[in-house]
Amino acid sequence: MSNADKLKQAFVEALQVNSSVITDSLAYEGIREWDSVAHMQLVAALEEAFDIMLDTDDIIDMSSVAKAKEILARYGVAFNR
Numbered sequence: 001m002s003n004a005d006k007l008k009q010a011f012v013e014a015l016q017v018n019s020s021v022i023t024d025s026l027a028y029e030g031i032r033e034w035d036s037v038a039h040m041q042l043v044a045a046l047e048e049a050f051d052i053m054l055d056t057d058d059i060i061d062m063s064s065v066a067k068a069k070e071i072l073a074r075y076g077v078a079f080n081r
Contacts, residue, residue: 003077006049011065014042024066050077 001009011022015033028034034042043059046052046068052075054062062068069079 002080003050003072004079007046007065007068007072007079010042010045010049011068014038014045022065024069025064027064028062030064046072050075052077 008019008022011017011026012019015021015031015038017031017033021031026034028039039059039062043054043062047054050072052072054071054075058071058074062071073079
């Protein structure tokens with residue numbers, strides 16, 4: 001499974017939405033499913049999927065799918081463009 005697939009799956013599971021909803025422009029609180037509780041579930045899912053521990057500032061800064069990719073890149077997670 002590619003890193004992009006892992007990312008999408010983490011979002012799908014945490015937000016309980018269809019994978020078609022997960023685009024780079026999807027933003028925190030942009031849909032009702034992405035609230036503060038789902039955000040913490042997303043953080044846990046991403047940490048598990050990529051075997052990392054996100055810094056508190058990164059958790060707070062994760063405001064969109066695109067931003068999640070940018071943050072994960074700092075932890076050595078590469079996404080094909």
